[in-house]
Amino acid sequence: MNTSNETVNHEEPDAGRRTLLKMTGVGVAALGVASVAGAPAFAQGNAEWDKVFPKSSKVDHEKVSFQNRYGITLVGDLYLPKNRSTGTLPAIVVGGPFGAVKEQSSGLYAQTMAERGFITIAFDPSYTGESSGEPRNVASPDINTEDFSAAVDFIGLRPEVDRERIGVIGVCGWGGMALNAVAVDKRVKAVVASTMYDMTRVMSKGYNDSVTLEQRTQALEQMSSQRWADAEKGTPAYQTPYNVLKGGEAQFLVDYHDYYSKPRGYHKRAVNSGNAWTQTTPLSFMNMPILTYIKEISPRPVLFIHGEKAHSLYFAETAYAAAAEPKELVIIPGANHTDLYDKVDVIPFDKLQQFFDQHLSV
Known part of the structure; x- marks a missing residue:
């Protein structure tokens, strides 16, 4: 394990955000939120470049769509090395962050790994971005785990791909979903x-597991009441978008x-870029710990990459401790949580290539 000897300062939200009611209401928008306006698009072929990162001249790009096991149509970006051989290549499925879209971090990871010789796909999770599913902007630990396997279905059927050499990358909240998917x-x-x-941990227990039973019960009471309001109206209520800083935030x-509200990472379809989840989205996360069977990833290898200064480091440390060998935790000195979204001089792409070259070898 590669780590640092410095003590990591896990910053906690302010007192108002420490309650689960806040965290699963307005506060969860800080974890990720997707556009409620308009129907999803299903463009095919080489559409106009609409990513927050530059297009690479080293890869070919295709807009693709496929269905998951629940019949939801997912839209993705497929990246292929431009100077690929006529034989089959290893492939990588990329998802995340939670509430982001494929035009952001996952697309950057996918395109960069395609430059390094892998066929890759970044996709919009069910109910968000350009993918289908109604109502809009709702998340599910089960359905979103399935989204990864549906992407494996799709990419493994491509004639350019060796289906025996498929890997997965999950970023931020989709890191946990990726581990859950690969376990099964x-x-x-x-x-x-x-x-x-x-x-599932942060929604049910709050940051640093600080939520009390009383706060959890209060949050569930509020969301249960919201279900009556949604049922009476026939449409879900949405959280308040988190896109304006008022001062004093953690x-x-x-x-x-x-990242999400400035040109660096803003995308109009991304949940965190001024849009919102449904108010009852946290319900399905409240009693479903997705990493229960993380040991069953073994004997396949798992690599955790995290920033030394990230408030979220404890998630990786706990998951790493629970995982079985072979496993590795690489901590990037000085990096915070969002540095690993898009900073190509911080994201250890050489390490990622080495990992997949080794474990997706012929």
């Missing part, structure tokens, strides 16, 4: 969780804002 999907040969969140919330 034995087709995947190796998995990376980058700057990961365990969304540093990690400022970091999220600096």
